[in-house]
Amino acid sequence: MMARTATGTSTVRVTRSRRSALWGLIGAAVVVILLATLPYVVFADVTDLLVNAFILLVLASMWNLLAGYCGLISVGQQAYIGVGAYTVLVLAQNGINPFIGIPVAVLVAAVIAVPVSFLVFRLRAEYFAIGTWVVAEVFFLVLIRFRSLGGGTGTGLPGLALIDPTFRQALTYWSALAVAAAALLGTYLLLSSRMGLDLTAIRDNEVAARSVGVRVTWAQRIVYIVSAGGCGAGGALLIISQLNVLASAIFSVSWSAKMIFIALIGGVGSIEGPIVGTAVYTVIQQTLAQFGAWYLILLGAVAVVVAMFLPRGIWGVITDRLHLQVFPVGYWLHR
Amino acid sequence: MNWVNAIIQGILLGGLYALFACGLSLLFGVVRVVNLAHGDFAVLAAYLALAVITTTHVPALLTFIVVAPFFALVGYALQRIIIQKSLEVSPLTTLLVTFGLSVVIQNLLLVTFSADSHSFDVGSLVSASLRVTPELSIGAVSLMIFLTAVVVLVGLQLFLSRTAMGRAIRATADDQEASSISGVNTRHVFGIAAAIAFATVALAGLALGTYSSFDPSGGPARLIFAFEAVIIGGVGSLWGTLVGGIILGIAQAVGAQVDPSGGVLAGHLVFLAVLALRPQGLIRARLAG
Amino acid sequence: MLEVLQLTVRHGYLQALTDVSLTVSAGETVAIMGANGAGKSTLLRSIVGLHRPTAGSISLEGRPITTLPTHARVREGIALVPEGRRLFPSLSVEENVLVGRTAGRPGPWTTDRVYQLFPWMGERRHEPTVHLSGGEQQAVAIGRALMTNPRVLLLDELSLGLAPVMVQRIYGVLPQLVKDGMAVLLVEQDVRQALRVANRFQCLLEGRTTLEGTPAEATTAKIEAAYFGLAGRAAPGSPA
Numbered sequence: 001m002m003a004r005t006a007t008g009t010s011t012v013r014v015t016r017s018r019r020s021a022l023w024g025l026i027g028a029a030v031v032v033i034l035l036a037t038l039p040y041v042v043f044a045d046v047t048d049l050l051v052n053a054f055i056l057l058v059l060a061s062m063w064n065l066l067a068g069y070c071g072l073i074s075v076g077q078q079a080y081i082g083v084g085a086y087t088v089l090v091l092a093q094n095g096i097n098p099f100i101g102i103p104v105a106v107l108v109a110a111v112i113a114v115p116v117s118f119l120v121f122r123l124r125a126e127y128f129a130i131g132t133w134v135v136a137e138v139f140f141l142v143l144i145r146f147r148s149l150g151g152g153t154g155t156g157l158p159g160l161a162l163i164d165p166t167f168r169q170a171l172t173y174w175s176a177l178a179v180a181a182a183a184l185l186g187t188y189l190l191l192s193s194r195m196g197l198d199l200t201a202i203r204d205n206e207v208a209a210r211s212v213g214v215r216v217t218w219a220q221r222i223v224y225i226v227s228a229g230g231c232g233a234g235g236a237l238l239i240i241s242q243l244n245v246l247a248s249a250i251f252s253v254s255w256s257a258k259m260i261f262i263a264l265i266g267g268v269g270s271i272e273g274p275i276v277g278t279a280v281y282t283v284i285q286q287t288l289a290q291f292g293a294w295y296l297i298l299l300g301a302v303a304v305v306v307a308m309f310l311p312r313g314i315w316g317v318i319t320d321r322l323h324l325q326v327f328p329v330g331y332w333l334h335r
Numbered sequence: 336m337n338w339v340n341a342i343i344q345g346i347l348l349g350g351l352y353a354l355f356a357c358g359l360s361l362l363f364g365v366v367r368v369v370n371l372a373h374g375d376f377a378v379l380a381a382y383l384a385l386a387v388i389t390t391t392h393v394p395a396l397l398t399f400i401v402v403a404p405f406f407a408l409v410g411y412a413l414q415r416i417i418i419q420k421s422l423e424v425s426p427l428t429t430l431l432v433t434f435g436l437s438v439v440i441q442n443l444l445l446v447t448f449s450a451d452s453h454s455f456d457v458g459s460l461v462s463a464s465l466r467v468t469p470e471l472s473i474g475a476v477s478l479m480i481f482l483t484a485v486v487v488l489v490g491l492q493l494f495l496s497r498t499a500m501g502r503a504i505r506a507t508a509d510d511q512e513a514s515s516i517s518g519v520n521t522r523h524v525f526g527i528a529a530a531i532a533f534a535t536v537a538l539a540g541l542a543l544g545t546y547s548s549f550d551p552s553g554g555p556a557r558l559i560f561a562f563e564a565v566i567i568g569g570v571g572s573l574w575g576t577l578v579g580g581i582i583l584g585i586a587q588a589v590g591a592q593v594d595p596s597g598g599v600l601a602g603h604l605v606f607l608a609v610l611a612l613r614p615q616g617l618i619r620a621r622l623a624g
Numbered sequence: 625m626l627e628v629l630q631l632t633v634r635h636g637y638l639q640a641l642t643d644v645s646l647t648v649s650a651g652e653t654v655a656i657m658g659a660n661g662a663g664k665s666t667l668l669r670s671i672v673g674l675h676r677p678t679a680g681s682i683s684l685e686g687r688p689i690t691t692l693p694t695h696a697r698v699r700e701g702i703a704l705v706p707e708g709r710r711l712f713p714s715l716s717v718e719e720n721v722l723v724g725r726t727a728g729r730p731g732p733w734t735t736d737r738v739y740q741l742f743p744w745m746g747e748r749r750h751e752p753t754v755h756l757s758g759g760e761q762q763a764v765a766i767g768r769a770l771m772t773n774p775r776v777l778l779l780d781e782l783s784l785g786l787a788p789v790m791v792q793r794i795y796g797v798l799p800q801l802v803k804d805g806m807a808v809l810l811v812e813q814d815v816r817q818a819l820r821v822a823n824r825f826q827c828l829l830e831g832r833t834t835l836e837g838t839p840a841e842a843t844t845a846k847i848e849a850a851y852f853g854l855a856g857r858a859a860p861g862s863p864a
Contacts, residue, residue, distance in 0.1 A: 122614040294442070
């Protein structure tokens with residue numbers, strides 16, 4: 001491709017990805033396969049820890065899609081976590097295997113997100129955050145009115161009692177791994193597609209994107225729906241791994257707090273960021289959770305500092321220094 | 336008669352909500368920042384007042400003399416040091432930073448004071464009421480808070496329209512660049528706006544403690560009610576926050592009449608209805624936003 | 625009075641100004657001319673502090689102001705009447721003008737003096753500015769800038785969107801301002817208008833100075849070449 005510049009002409013080659021990125025993808029596939037063998041190799045407490053990590057990874061990736069690529073900061077994705085969990089509950093109460101409920105939860109969350117998006121998109125970006133929070137509160141308040149779903153005191157998840165516990169834990173682990181891998185792969189495919197180009201443009205400069213014809217609201221709505229679906233999967237995995245659900249916990253804004261913390265630390269606006277962030281968060285949680293409220297104070301303070309001084313997170317620093325991208329979604333210019 | 340009582344209660348509750356909402360609206364109108372820790376700062380003010388009361392035995396109603404100016408200083412410092420820096424990173428960074436502050440404040444309060452809820456002892460005022468008709472009486476505390484809200488709003492209105500600083504604030508809210516080339520120190524103006532907003536937050540927190548009770552985790556609910564009042568009343572309008580607050584209060588009170596646990600939900604539903612049908616709110620903006 | 629030395633300003637990836645220098649003395653009127661995007665507005669905005677230069681310096685009466693924030697420069701005596709007027713929509717005419725008093729610079733300008741300069745304004749001073757015509761809004765914007773008691777007045781595209789009669793009337797007030805020693809630096813797309821009021825002029829093209837001189841020295845050919853940059857470029861369809 002020849003490009004004409006004011007100082008003359010020069011030849012530039014434009015490619016989708018560098019060869020190092022291909023190795024990155026192969027490496028990721030290998031990692032997934034290795035992770036899949038873990039239930040045969042380690043005890044259940046390790047896989048349980050990883051289940052929680054995978055769930056957080058999915059949630060953080062979904063939040064990151066909204067914030068990093070659409071500039072929409074949501075503090076209310078827990079609405080769809082709850083929707084996902086309660087979908088699985090309702091299905092299980094009607095005799096359907098909870099594991100089969102996972103994709104259904106994704107669908108239900110996504111469908112519910114459609115009319116909600118029309119409501120919350122009426123709010124300008126700064127108020128959008130609280131608007132999503134209100135929606136989550138409404139979902140919570142409506143749901144606790146249903147005695148059959150446990151009301152405000154929670155209820156257990158039926159349908160898994162007859163499965164051997166070790167096998168159930170392994171199955172939960174594989175489901176979580178599959179959902180996490182699917183979420184990352186789906187995000188990668190979305191961002192490498194034409195839509196992804198639109199989203200990156202929106203991320204960089206919404207006004208400019210609109211002026212060249214990018215259908216900004218349409219793209220944002222798609223991302224909002226995808227993000228809701230992903231959070232629905234997270235909720236489904238939560239109720240399966242916990243075997244019960246408590247409305248005040250599943251609809252709690254602390255889920256948003258975790259998503260935000262992970263995405264911020266790892267790096268908003270990249271696929272790798274949430275992976276790094278989840279790893280860091282899991283380590284912090286394991287070592288410091290015993291200190292109760294102090295650990296949350298630390299988390300909040302770190303979030304403030306990172307947001308102000310390290311806006312692209314840890315992965316952002318790595319990318320800038322090493323020009324490394326495991327999941328390349330941009331274009332490379334070679335001279 | 337219960338319905339009329341409920342509506343009256345709702346109207347007066349609107350005063351409390353207006354006190355919460357005007358700070359949020361002012362900060363957003365001028366600085367373009369939504370403070371997600373807004374409610375938590377109000378709760379913090381209440382706890383600060385509690386500390387003042389327990390150490391100095393000053394009557395609860397007078398604590399605002401100390402707490403409000405202190406909070407004004409806190410607001411000014413927070414704006415110039417943290418929020419200003421966040422604004423320079425990206426406009427939405429302030430959401431993340433204030434969210435982080437919200438988590439920090441809630442848990443600091445939890446660690447310092449425990450999860451118990453408190454309220455202010457105002458002696459006989461708690462049960463005092465004005466008998467309007469044989470069946471209808473208005474709580475003295477609610478009335479006091481409503482009047483405080485009106486006084487604050489009138490004061491703010493006068494300040495903005497009659498003083499040079501008020502003029503500078505309105506100009507900066509309209510067009511920050513044009514304001515600075517006219518010689519206005521916009522960062523200082525932002526600080527003043529934040530100081531005023533935080534002073535009202537302090538008053539709101541004190542009102543909350545007088546009207547009902549507060550605990551470390553009560554911030555987010557207040558934020559949501561403040562936000563709903565702003566949106567219902569119309570972004571950018573000071574008096575709109577009172578109208579919005581009143582409508583929200585009535586919705587909650589009437590909802591509670593229908594179903595004791597349904598008050599808050601009724602408020603949310605009215606908010607969502609306004610959002611769906613008339614998103615610019617019910618009062619057209621006077622402060623351009 | 626005002627000295628700009630080798631100013632270089634970038635907007636993101638775009639170099640808006642490269643090595644631009646100019647001086648304006650007390651009582652002088654200097655016109656900056658050029659096509660859209662030449663960097664004229666960027667120059668004025670940089671002088672008042674809305675853009676930070678990557679290189680170069682700006683001094684007022686020998687005192688460097690390159691690192692001062694905008695409101696501090698206004699306090700030193702630089703005022704900008706921005707492109708598009710930029711009045712405050714929620715303030716009345718008089719309130720708009722009064723905002724100029726915020727910096728508190730001492731000097732002769734008061735609201736009364738502004739109303740003397742623009743006689744129609746006094747009666748309408750409590751009206752919201754959206755009721756005014758383009759020319760009237762331009763007058764209010766000038767009044768607002770004058771209230772800061774500037775030593776250097778920057779005027780950005782006064783004629784934009786105004787009828788020729790209005791433009792004449794607006795520029796007609798300039799002599800009164802400069803006779804007290806004010807330095808005026810104005811940006812104008814209308815070359816004829818600019819040359820009519822200026823003591824000296826400077827042409828910008830793609831952020832660089834291409835021609836300087838006095839109106840007496842300006843020929844149509846020279847101006848066209850400097851304005852459009854046609855001299856030295858042979859290929860048709862090249863970027864202008």
